[in-house]
Amino acid sequence: MIEIKGCNDYALGQLERYWEEQPARIIPREGGRFDFFDSFEFFKILNSKEMKFPMVRLYQDGVPIDEGEYTFTRRYGGEEFPLTVDPNKVGVFISEGATTIIQSIEQHSSSVAGLCRVYEESLFCPVQANAFYTPCEKQSVAAHYDSSDVFVLQIDGSKDWRLWDFFEKRSNGKRPYNQQVIDDLTRKTPPKFTFRLNPGEILYLPRGLIHQAQTTENDSLHISMIAHPTTWKLSVSKAIEQIADSLEADLKFRSTVLVSGSIVGSKSKFSESSGVNEVVDKIVDSITWDQLKVSAVRRVIKSSFPSREGRLLDIIKNRTLSRDSFIQWREQQPFEIEARDSEVVIHLTDRALILPKVSFVAIQGLKNGEPVRVKSIRGLLTIDGKISLAQALVKNGICTVLDFRHEQV
Structure with a gap:
């Protein structure tokens, strides 16, 4: 020891x-x-x-x-x-x-x-x-x-x-x-x-x-x-599953696995027409460290149980959220932010929140954990856009509403 x-x-x-x-x-x-x-x-x-x-x-x-x-x-x-x-x-x-x-x-x-x-x-x-x-x-x-x-x-x-x-x-x-x-x-x-x-x-x-x-x-x-360990077996098997899902549109990947001579038989070999080598090579080439890392992070998110402390009062406060309200990113909330071509996806434990791409800068500014007045949220969003973003983040438990007359509401 x-x-x-x-x-x-x-x-x-x-x-x-x-x-x-x-x-x-x-x-x-x-x-x-x-x-x-x-x-x-x-x-x-x-x-x-x-x-x-x-x-x-x-x-x-x-x-x-x-x-x-x-x-x-x-x-x-x-x-x-x-x-x-x-x-x-x-x-x-x-x-x-x-x-x-x-x-x-x-x-x-x-x-x-x-x-x-x-x-x-x-x-x-x-x-x-x-x-x-x-x-x-x-x-x-x-x-x-x-x-x-x-x-x-x-x-x-x-x-x-x-x-x-x-x-x-x-x-x-x-x-x-x-x-x-x-x-x-x-x-x-x-x-x-x-x-x-x-x-x-x-x-x-x-x-x-x-x-x-x-x-x-x-x-x-x-x-x-x-x-609960993320082993190589878990990571690789999950990565292969995700890669296989992404290849669903590939006609070669959707073809039947044929064998030479007959459909069944312990001594049969895969036929060249099945394209098995091409499919396997495509899967293997797609397994990268980044892919394994994403699989591990999403396993953490899906398995975690965020604290519900203050959530009910947040939902009540969210009804009257205004440009002068203060919000703060919840440290206890497990998440992953994925930037796509036209949208931003925040992956949470039990769901994914999809937001417009213009929200990305605002989200990056909020997740540093400092209290922010809604009207001062970073980025090119309009005031109404900032209020809508703040309400979506509070509703989904990503942010909490602060009231500086009290510790938390």
Whole structure:
């Protein structure tokens, strides 16, 4: 295991040489703690949101607690909503030492969603955040390995970690998982590394590495940034699919794949008339690094879940948006901007927003993140055009409306 000390950031650039090969402990400069999230925010989300299983899961001494013990069926208007989490029951289990996990907590926290975007931009893969709250001197989950790369950000308290060797290097999740095998291995084999992770520190765990943690004398809160890898297999297969779609208008590509002698037969060869070499060469020639990069970026966008914080009030404010209103690009919104001959396309998680080409300069100016008065939007748009653009961006969750009398409306 390596140690990276004295960092002001998340040391992502310094991990390149160790990526998928070694775990790493990232230690910030003295006094460095995370201020974007804390235990108070964790319990605020747990109490104020109508959470459902499996978005909230509980473990006792490394073993999952049956969801029926802390959920109920809410009835409203003649409808039933099963597996609704009961915060009071969760509180009882926490008092008895249970670990509480809120999955994809970036859906409920704009600051965590923003951090997911930082990791996604660096790693070219979708990133979700799971929050773990564990009472003092307790084990959270049993020793295990993950099929995704994980960054553990220690928020409050501390944890003692034990790391073993890789069970399956660069695990892709397709190998059947057997907890008993892991338990037997960790009982018979001493860990390779043991250490304490303190507030403000980060632990990088490559996929396939066996690990386990236990809290110390204080309750612990950590957030696991889970990076779902964009492998070469995923990138190339997606690129080929996109290239094949783009060749649909090619008559040669739409022709039948014929074989010499007969339509079927294990010993038959492709006939020259099928044009197979020409088609294959066209696909291979079309696979470029730029194509693979676009595939990776769009996978991130389609897999991400942007924070909904403030969206409802934005929609209400959008009705009266004027030339003197202020808007700001949402940092938490994953997107890709594609400039075409006559239009600009903003690719979002669940849709694509198509705008006139004249909007391109305005969009480039807005995405730097600074608050902008609508009438001061850059470019050649008329005032009405700027208002229409701003309304479209707010409606689709790309921008937020600011009111300087309040923090955000």
